[in-house]
Amino acid sequence: MSRKPLQEWLILLTYLFLLILITVHSGYLCRKIWFVLRQFVPVILAGILAFVLNQPYKYVHRFYEKKLGVSSKKARMGALLTVYLGTIGVVTAAGRFALPRFVLGLQSFIGHQDYYIRSFENSAVQVLKRIGIGKVDLSPFMEGIGRYLGRVDQLMDEILPQMARVTTEAFRGLTLSSIIIVLSAYMLHDKERIKSQIQRVYYAYIPEKYDAMVTELANTVREVFENFIAGQSLESIILGSLCFLGMFLLGLEYSGFVSLIVGLTAFIPFFGAYIGCAVGIILLLFVSIKKSLVFLIFFVVLQQIENNFIYPKVVGKRIGLPGLWVIASVTVGGGLFGLTGMILGVPMATLIYVLISRSVRRREEMKKSGQDIDNRV
Numbered sequence: 198m199s200r201k202p203l204q205e206w207l208i209l210l211t212y213l214f215l216l217i218l219i220t221v222h223s224g225y226l227c228r229k230i231w232f233v234l235r236q237f238v239p240v241i242l243a244g245i246l247a248f249v250l251n252q253p254y255k256y257v258h259r260f261y262e263k264k265l266g267v268s269s270k271k272a273r274m275g276a277l278l279t280v281y282l283g284t285i286g287v288v289t290a291a292g293r294f295a296l297p298r299f300v301l302g303l304q305s306f307i308g309h310q311d312y313y314i315r316s317f318e319n320s321a322v323q324v325l326k327r328i329g330i331g332k333v334d335l336s337p338f339m340e341g342i343g344r345y346l347g348r349v350d351q352l353m354d355e356i357l358p359q360m361a362r363v364t365t366e367a368f369r370g371l372t373l374s375s376i377i378i379v380l381s382a383y384m385l386h387d388k389e390r391i392k393s394q395i396q397r398v399y400y401a402y403i404p405e406k407y408d409a410m411v412t413e414l415a416n417t418v419r420e421v422f423e424n425f426i427a428g429q430s431l432e433s434i435i436l437g438s439l440c441f442l443g444m445f446l447l448g449l450e451y452s453g454f455v456s457l458i459v460g461l462t463a464f465i466p467f468f469g470a471y472i473g474c475a476v477g478i479i480l481l482l483f484v485s486i487k488k489s490l491v492f493l494i495f496f497v498v499l500q501q502i503e504n505n506f507i508y509p510k511v512v513g514k515r516i517g518l519p520g521l522w523v524i525a526s527v528t529v530g531g532g533l534f535g536l537t538g539m540i541l542g543v544p545m546a547t548l549i550y551v552l553i554s555r556s557v558r559r560r561e562e563m564k565k566s567g568q569d570i571d572n573r574v
Contacts, residue, residue: 239376239377242377243378243380244384246377246378247381247385247388248426250280250281250385251385251423252423252427253283254276254280254385255276257275257279257280258272258276274386277382277385277386280385399411417551417552418548421547425544429463429466432508433460433461433463433464436499436507437460437461438456438460439502441453443495444477449481449488450480450481450484450488451477454480455476455477455492456473458477461473464540465527465540466526466539468527474500477489477496478492478493518543522550523546525546526542527543530542530545
């Protein structure tokens with residue numbers, strides 16, 4: 198028997214042995230792989246934070262260097278300090294504004310739950326009488342709501358004794374956040390060196406024939422995600438601010454809490470703001486059905502302004518994705534990957550849309566000029 202068939206059989210048996218080993222111990226291997234990948238989470242989050250802050254960093258760096266005449270090295274350090282201190286300041290101020298109002302609103306809602314239940318029951322009976330429906334016994338429904346709110350109150354009582362564990366977890370979270378901030382600052386400060394190292398690896402291992410295609414893809418990914426983050430962040434701030442202003446002028450309760458939810462959920466394209474609307478309607482229903490209807494009308498008007506004026510100008514021009522594909526990408530992304538998929542579905546769909554559009558235009562131009570496109574992208 199020759200050596201070559203023997204070597205082939207040995208390789209085949211080795212592959213089969215490894216395949217059986219992986220199949221039998223797949224659960225153990227997946228847990229170990231996931232454990233290793235989790236160790237890279239701070240680095241990945243730091244990279245995401247550095248990517249998000251890259252645009253304001255470049256703007257501030259250019260302002261210090263061009264407008265104020267500061268040297269490049271000092272401008273880099275000044276821009277880094279300005280961006281990170283500004284970001285930390287904004288987050289801290291938002292936390293000091295939003296968190297106390299959230300806690301007070303929740304405590305107020307739980308403390309007045311009996312009054313809200315009676316008010317809601319009386320309002321519901323009045324509405325049913327006006328639309329011609331006879332006397333309806335709402336007591337089972339209201340008892341169900343009372344039991345549910347009672348469980349919420351009980352849950353709050355159970356949480357309080359666990360504050361020590363919560364404090365420990367908060368300390369761990371603070372430590373992790375500090376590591377992420379420091380890592381992202383180093384990435385942003387040394388981004389030119391990191392970029393140079395990546396380019397060296399790229400040119401060393403990527404074949405020259407793929408150079409133009411890979412470079413175009415990388416630039417498109419960067420452009421799409423930068424535009425999405427900038428546009429969606431600005432839209433969330435505008436929508437949350439307008440919601441707070443409108444609720445404050447209309448004298449509606451929970452204006453700060455509901456506006457915060459609306460602003461945060463607005464980061465989910467198309468569907469996100471309606472989550473905040475639902476929260477506002479449910480909370481105001483227990484205060485007054487009339488106020489919940491006022492809020493609903495106000496939010497419908499706000500959404501019309503947002504859909505027709507804010508979103509097209511702030512986000513639409515940046516991502517360039519038709520509305521149909523926005524809805525489809527949010528729906529499919531949410532179904533596959535939950536909240537993360539709903540947020541990242543739009544930029545991923547935009548990336549695919551842009552790449553396919555460019556490829557189609559390129560092929561159309563080549564067909565018109567009579568070029569061979571069989572081996573072209």
